[in-house]
Amino acid sequence: MEKSDKPVFTSSMFDFENVDTNNNKTEELFNRIANSGDDRSKVILAGIIVEYYFDRILKLILVDFKALTDRSDFTFSLKIAILKSLRLIPNNIIFMCDCVRKVRNEFAHNLEIDSIENIDKKIKTRIHQLYIENSNQKEDISLIKEFESIYRLGSGNLRTYEQNVKLLREKIDDPNFEKELQNINQKRIFDFHEALIKNGPIKIIERGNEIEEIYPKNLSIIKKKK
Numbered sequence: 001m002e003k004s005d006k007p008v009f010t011s012s013m014f015d016f017e018n019v020d021t022n023n024n025k026t027e028e029l030f031n032r033i034a035n036s037g038d039d040r041s042k043v044i045l046a047g048i049i050v051e052y053y054f055d056r057i058l059k060l061i062l063v064d065f066k067a068l069t070d071r072s073d074f075t076f077s078l079k080i081a082i083l084k085s086l087r088l089i090p091n092n093i094i095f096m097c098d099c100v101r102k103v104r105n106e107f108a109h110n111l112e113i114d115s116i117e118n119i120d121k122k123i124k125t126r127i128h129q130l131y132i133e134n135s136n137q138k139e140d141i142s143l144i145k146e147f148e149s150i151y152r153l154g155s156g157n158l159r160t161y162e163q164n165v166k167l168l169r170e171k172i173d174d175p176n177f178e179k180e181l182q183n184i185n186q187k188r189i190f191d192f193h194e195a196l197i198k199n200g201p202i203k204i205i206e207r208g209n210e211i212e213e214i215y216p217k218n219l220s221i222i223k224k225k226k
Contacts, residue, residue, distance in 0.1 A: 007087045012160035013167065033151070039116045039144055040107050046151040047076070047104030050097045053158035054079045060165045061086065076101050088168075089161045092134060096154035099126050103147060116144050 201213035
């Protein structure tokens, strides 16, 4: 993985404080999908659930999230793009959730589609690809079962990474956070200055009772003559 592609968090953190509530909520949502009957109902509900977990994470990191939700152009697609651009969580989770969105759109925008087998061929291929990449299962299963595996993994991972983002938000909001950053910056300035002095000036200019030492990057130090 390239450095630029590496997410802030590469593993999720355990939310011990809300584990019972979260597990019960997740199981309740999954059961609603399992009991919804036809493919259309399953897909539409899966899309709603995945977007629900997206909103929970974005509310944590985007301070004025409410202002965005009031906009008509703040779509599920844009939410996915924002979270992906923030690089907070692994991309494979984003890809699974985006696939759920695409399948949902197929049903939401075409009343003639009643079965997941009738959606766009490219999206069907994407479902199978993501299922193979993210599931340890080897046996052949139906497309709707592959889709169910994807939305379970996608939404489930979003839920577990929510704790990471929650802790990040708490750290940013800590009154000492800015001071910590200032200390880090001052340390870097000091180290940079020490490195310059160690290597010596590239030019010395005498001006009366003063000496100006010229260093790389147009930096200079003015000293009194001894």
